[in-house]
Amino acid sequence: DREMLFILPVLILGARSVVNVGVVACPEQSVMVVERLGRYHRMLTPGLHFTMPWPLESMRQLELRERPYHVKRAPAITRDNVDLFLDGVVYLRIVDPFKANYAVADPIDAMLILAQTTVRSRIGEMTLDQTFKNREELNSHVITALQHAGEEWGIVCTRYEVKDIEPPDSIMQAMKAEAEAERKKRATVLESEGVRQAHINTAEGEKASRVLESEAHRDAAINEAVGAADAVRAAAAAEADRILTLARAQAGATELVANALCKEGGELAARVAMASEWIGAFSELGGRSSTLVVPADTGSVPAMLAQAMACFDAVNSGASGPPPSRLAKAGKAARGAMEAPSRKQSRTVK
Structure with a gap:
């Protein structure tokens, strides 16, 4: 206890000067500059040191901490x-x-x-x-x-x-006014940006709507065109089937007529049928047009029958050839038989 009482007065913490009584304790992160008779002597590091008492040695404490x-x-x-x-x-x-x-x-x-x-x-x-x-x-x-x-x-x-x-206060007021004006400007800019973005969004929505509408019209037109083309193709196919069926029926009829002509009595039946067809054709001439060109001897039934029989003979004379050639010759003979009298003598009936 006496040693502690002896050492405590030696240090005055926080002060630059230290009372030297012969024993000093330097604290951590501090140094003591020792002067002997007013001249620098040495530097004391942290710890306990024995020195010559004042006034032979004087000390100053310096703190090294920041x-x-x-x-x-x-x-x-x-x-x-x-x-x-x-x-x-x-x-x-x-x-x-x-x-x-x-x-x-x-x-x-x-x-x-x-x-x-x-x-x-x-x-x-x-x-x-x-x-x-x-x-x-x-x-x-x-x-x-x-x-x-x-x-x-x-x-x-x-x-x-x-x-x-x-x-100064005046500068502070001016700065506050400037800051307030800046805030108002930012608010106005943000508001205008919001309005502009809203207009842009509206315009983009209308554009997308019009694009979709035009695409819908285009798809509808394409579908209508495709439907019309399919209808035309279907009608053409139906017409082709009709013509093909009709041609097959005519070919079958022609083949039946040719087979009938080859049978016994077929020639006589053909003559009678041709004569009747000839007379029937002349009976229908008056209902087709107001202007007709007819043979001069239409009033003679025997002459008309003779022309019909001449057509039949022309057909019959070509029976020895192939079927297509016989038909062609028959057609030519019929036209010649009908046109020959008209070239010789014709009259116009109105």
Whole structure:
């Protein structure tokens, strides 16, 4: 207990001077500069040390930890002549106790004053808007200036931050009005953008609707055309089937007539049928047109029958040839028999 009472008065924590009674304890992250008879003698590291008592040896304690220090609020003038008040905080740490003790009387106070003057000079090179926008640049400039000066004083600046920038009330009101105008402008721009986007969406919707409508009309027209083409093809196919069926029926009828002519009594029956057909054809001439060209001897029935029999004889005379040639010859003979009398003598009946 007596030793503790003896050692406790030796250190006055937080003070630069230490009362030396022969035994001192240096705390961690601190050093003590020992002067013997007013001259630098040695440096005490953390721990317990025995020294010569005062006044032979005097001591000063220096703390090596990094500590923040407040930079006092000071006025400044910007490049555009605006008065400002600003303060900040700087972080300092002693790295060379010998220089910090002998190069400058009070290294901490010297660094704070230098930080204040450096900030004021830098603010004079910047406009008001730049002081608010470029705080990082201002902080870096102050740190660079303090580092350069701290090399000679055994102290380093690890960080500097501007705490507050306070412009005059008139400037604050103008800034608030500008901010309000900017907010109103943004609101107007956003509203106009919304209206424009709505019009764009409406136009795109109408465009898509018209495109779909035109595609529907096109598909309908294509379907109608395809249906009409299918109908035409179906009608053509039906007509072809009708003609083919009719041709087959006529061919069958012709074949039956030819077979009938080859039978016994067929010739006489053919003569009678041709004569009746001849007479029937002449009976229908009056109902077809108002102007007719007929043979001169239409009033003679025997002459008409003779012409019909001549046609039959022409057909019968060509019976020895193939069936197609016989039919062709029969047609030619019939036309010749009907046209010969008309070439010789004809009359016009109206």
